[in-house]
Amino acid sequence: MSQTQNYIDTTAMFRKYAHSARMLLALDSIVFGFDGEELKLLLIKRNFEPEKGKWSLMGGFLEENEDLELATNRILYDLTGLKDVYFEELKAFGKVDRDPLERTISICFFALINIHAHDQDLAKAQNAFWISLKDRPNLVFDHNEMVDLALERLRYRAALHPIGFELLPEKFTIPQLQKLYEAIYDTPLDRRNFSRKILSTKLLIDTGEKNENSATKKAILYKLDQTKYQSQFNAFHYFMSDASR
């Protein structure tokens, strides 16, 4: 039966649970960004021990008097300078030897941000860089595993929920959105079917403006219907009609 339910029998408020180990609780973040062409990761070139000089994810420790949710937001703010970042919990990583210095359980989450909106200075202060997924370096500890799983989860979630919008600027074109989906799934999509699929969700509002940065026909700039986005979030559609099925 080992240590299951090993509470000690006491009503005194300041007695503690017996026999069980206290350990460090880390929060590690996989931050995805999109620059219009490629999917990128915000990674840290470590200038501190352990594994100084190597690449890793951004992380931090949970404080004694800090809610988990709050700590996650704090870490994302420290890294990107952004508040109200979209993130989801990924998984807890807890192998005994995953951190060489001390037993540490990591609760891992992934975040999606608009790469242009985020504070580049803050990232530089953290020695962080945007790295294309395809040039992904080897990471310390079990961080490679974390990124693999985050990418898998991103694909899973983006196929069913409109989270891809979190990676785009406020106003965007349908071809830009398509490029994002092609980057996420690393596969080409049919332009016409994609457009029909996206428009059928009625999540996009035509701003009346056009993308002036184009060298050819200027595409319509849309924005997200925030109300519908919130309310339809869990009513899953297939956003991936062509591939990944």
Next chain:
Amino acid sequence: MSQTQNYIDTTAMFRKYAHSARMLLALDSIVFGFDGEELKLLLIKRNFEPEKGKWSLMGGFLEENEDLELATNRILYDLTGLKDVYFEELKAFGKVDRDPLERTISICFFALINIHAHDQDLAKAQNAFWISLKDRPNLVFDHNEMVDLALERLRYRAALHPIGFELLPEKFTIPQLQKLYEAIYDTPLDRRNFSRKILSTKLLIDTGEKNENSATKKAILYKLDQTKYQSQFNAFHYFMSDASR
């Protein structure tokens, strides 16, 4: 910048991370079972402090030298007597005041088991009982929230992946499977469309036997094609064609 990345600069193996809090790490399990008619929860009538006498989920603490995965299996074994139980991680719960005695982070998971296969004696030894979801009592701490989320996740997952089979005996009929899905989604389904949908997945193998317990026409007993189940697990189908969309 608070405590983000507050590693101390040292190469000595036995130095520890500075300044950060160590805390208890609990593992709480939501165990779903199916008796042929209703979806049930395996709950504990607490005969220990804190909150003695009240209902709660089964849980335990992570040990110093124990992998997270291993601890989860240990706790499920202690509760059900089963090994190789199907489970998924749900979410980490970490509000500062969620446990009155001491700061405890709970990593929560939900498990699916065949209610008849599990060891009733072991459950009794833990003071655990199968409670119909509809008669769910109030639970201690944040356990209500955990169950709510687990049910939501179960519905989400079962709509896309064939995890429902984990709740059934090895041999089962299509009407039994339909009752399970109706219990999970709390909604009636069309018998004919359901059958067509399930058979189209080619996941079922006709055993040649029939359900002898029936008072009317005996339904065909199927078993799961384990090979296909494993390989197709992540190639999501809609298992819920009628409702929940």
Next chain:
DNA sequence: TTAAAATTGTGTCAAAATAACACGTTTCGA
């Protein structure tokens, strides 16, 4: 012995969604 009731297996058909593909328009610059 037979008819009724309950349950199971299979089939039909119209509507909707999907996948593959075609055509015309806008924009810039050669």
Next chain:
DNA sequence: TCGAAACGTGTTATTTTGACACAATTTTAA
């Protein structure tokens, strides 16, 4: 001004879905 590149919209055959009907099996009661 003409061609190339990118954008917006349309067509059509096929597949999938949702709403049904009907026949077969088994037990029970008339």
